[in-house]
Amino acid sequence: MLNALNFGNPRRTVFGLVAIAVIVCTPSLVSAADWSDTVFPIKAHDFGTVAVAAKTEFQFPVKNVYSQPMHIQSVRTSCGCTTGIVGTEYIEPNQEGFVTARFNTGTFRGKRGATVTVVIDRPFYAEARLVVNGYIRSDMVFHPGEVSFGKVTQGESTTEKSTVMYAGRDDWQVVDLISNHTWMMPSYKQISRGSGRVDYELSVTIREDAPAGYFQDELILVTNDRSMPRVPLRVEGQVESLLNISPQSIAFGGVKLGQPISKRLVIRSQEPVIIDSIECEGWEVKFVKPTEPKKTLILDTVFTAVSAEGSQRKPVVIKTSGAKSVEAKALLTADIREN
The missing domain is CATH 2.60.40.10 (Immunoglobulins)
Structure with a gap:
């Protein structure tokens, strides 16, 4: 390299x-x-x-x-x-x-x-x-050329690394490693130096509160090189929610304002959970809260459009209870009529 x-x-x-x-x-x-x-x-x-x-x-x-x-x-x-x-x-x-x-x-x-x-x-x-x-x-090489996390389970912390290798000035240094997100925590340390060469280990930790979904971003490596101090390093991965909702797309078609519609939702989790809330902007959502944590929950849910109007594409947010609450989302589509 x-x-x-x-x-x-x-x-x-x-x-x-x-x-x-x-x-x-x-x-x-x-x-x-x-x-x-x-x-x-x-x-x-x-x-x-x-x-x-x-x-x-x-x-x-x-x-x-x-x-x-x-x-x-x-x-x-x-x-x-x-x-x-x-x-x-x-x-x-x-x-x-x-x-x-x-x-x-x-x-x-x-x-x-x-x-x-x-x-x-x-x-x-x-x-x-x-x-x-x-x-x-x-004069700089990243090895590997990106920090790739692959699939990460939401609620778990994980760390991946890369190395930046430099050849040139004897006094060259890394002075900072900047992230755009509070849940993406970077750090760096020098691992070798001599004869105009210096290597730094770059570590990136994804915290437990990282949002579910695919992410692709950049860390900014800041050096003491005045002419070109900032160099990007790509970071990507997939944070998978502990919850899986079926159906993922809730399609109601044409409905009236105030009309209750029943829908059965199946929630699967990697660990036993209790569903604390189901919310959707512009809709009242009612369901019977489970009393015991389970890995598979079947919820008979009633959706009523209370303030939504016209064509709707809204996220349905499902949250679990407990200190380590997690959430998952489905998509609700509907065409709301007043009468």
Whole structure:
């Protein structure tokens, strides 16, 4: 891994550039610019300064604002320094997908440029180009290139590590490691130093109160390098709730305001639990609270729309009782009528 470092000039290495132009073959669209601005709300991303072998990706959102499904046929790039990936091949009307731009930091150094062309063939043919830029510094290596937690059980604390290896100045130091979340706790310690080389161990702990769901974020490594002090390190994982709700999607269709609707919910847990509350904004939810903790609970629940109006997409939040309360969510959909 250290062979990848550039000992001759530790401050020189740069990122990639990816651009977006648009070719639209449909008379119904006012202009190419209008089309691309709507479908691609983000057209450029700056990765900043990154290290060799860092896993560096950005997901460009793609919004289907049309009445027919959108199909992303392909993604191509003009340079090997960047890889384009179709994240969502088919995007339903009024839904959102994404296209990923991955910068190949393991094999490229210095300032690079590339064009990622997104080809859409439904509901019409069009091409769009997206832009990324950044700076890959050759004097730093992350190993591994990201902190990956895989699957984590909510309510349990777990720690993963990476190492940053530097070659260059004798006085180079890590001075901070910053997280964007209170439940994601980073730390660092020096493990070796000598002959212009220094290694730091970077640790990240996911606390018990981490929210359920997939997370992808960055830690910011802060050094005493005045020219490029901040370097991102990607962190990702999946926090799995102790609770599993069935059905996950509660679809009521058309209902009247004040009309009670019965629904049987099955709650499964890794440990015996008691359900303390079931809440949904705009709805009154009634159920008989279990008196004994169980791993599988069958709840006959009554939902009544009390203040919700029109088309509804609301989370149903189920919480357990006890000192280590956990929660899980289902999705309620309905069309509320006054009478």
